[in-house]
Amino acid sequence: MGKTRIIETNEGIQNEVTVEMFDVFASKMRDKGWNGVDGMIASGIKGGDLLEVGPGPGYVGLELAKKIHPTSLTGCEISPAMLRFAEKNAAEYGISAHYVLGNCMSMPFKNESFDSVISNGSMHEWEDPILAFDEIYRVLRTSGRYCITDLCRDVSPMKKAMVYFSTQPKEMRPGLVSSLNAAYTVSEITELLRHSKLCDAVVTREFFGLCIAGQKE
Numbered sequence: 001m002g003k004t005r006i007i008e009t010n011e012g013i014q015n016e017v018t019v020e021m022f023d024v025f026a027s028k029m030r031d032k033g034w035n036g037v038d039g040m041i042a043s044g045i046k047g048g049d050l051l052e053v054g055p056g057p058g059y060v061g062l063e064l065a066k067k068i069h070p071t072s073l074t075g076c077e078i079s080p081a082m083l084r085f086a087e088k089n090a091a092e093y094g095i096s097a098h099y100v101l102g103n104c105m106s107m108p109f110k111n112e113s114f115d116s117v118i119s120n121g122s123m124h125e126w127e128d129p130i131l132a133f134d135e136i137y138r139v140l141r142t143s144g145r146y147c148i149t150d151l152c153r154d155v156s157p158m159k160k161a162m163v164y165f166s167t168q169p170k171e172m173r174p175g176l177v178s179s180l181n182a183a184y185t186v187s188e189i190t191e192l193l194r195h196s197k198l199c200d201a202v203v204t205r206e207f208f209g210l211c212i213a214g215q216k217e
């Protein structure tokens, strides 16, 4: 039996200092190409109106936008401090993204507003993932695709150590440990999906985490 999940936060990343450090960390991940964008494209995410859930400083959606040139890029983010970084970064990329303050369990968008929904590294902070999955389904248009990637609690200790020692700046390492402890296992997330409107999703184990992908019928 593995360790039980330990909740990290239900409010996203709010602290200004942590947010600033997270921006440095996420930009380093972007520079190494460790942003999961190619996997999202391989899962079928393409142009049209794109929503990123929990964009943080925005690099994943912005890198994806550079490759697939969506009609629009919107982010739904619970932390005002993260939103400010995302807006600054989008301006530096020269991409006109629209970041909205909101909770993914009750998103401030009309039904069927988007062609694709993506999210990376955010799900382990969602208070009620089933509600968030149902919201993703609601805001997607018919035939729209989703791809949600996150850490996975049941990766091997060796892989956990690899992520730990490659995390820079070093001050981010305790946060990584608490995020790993808050992350779901593949079987936990498969069970949660079964009770949601994303029940047809395919869950795959990635090298360091997991990926939930599918299409709204």
Ligand SMILES: C[S@@+](CC[C@H](N)C(=O)[O-])C[C@H]1O[C@@H](n2cnc3c(N)ncnc32)[C@H](O)[C@@H]1O
Pocket (backbone or CB within 6 Å): 010, 011, 012, 013, 014, 026, 053, 054, 055, 056, 057, 058, 059, 060, 076, 077, 078, 079, 082, 102, 103, 104, 105, 119, 120, 121, 122, 125, 126, 127
């Ligand atoms: C670990 S960061 C990942 C940021 C970014 N997606 C990345 O891959 O670099 C998780 C982000 O999700 C946001 N978040 C957490 N819970 C949320 C919720 N319920 N609704 C919207 N955003 C949320 C956090 O504030 C934070 O910016």
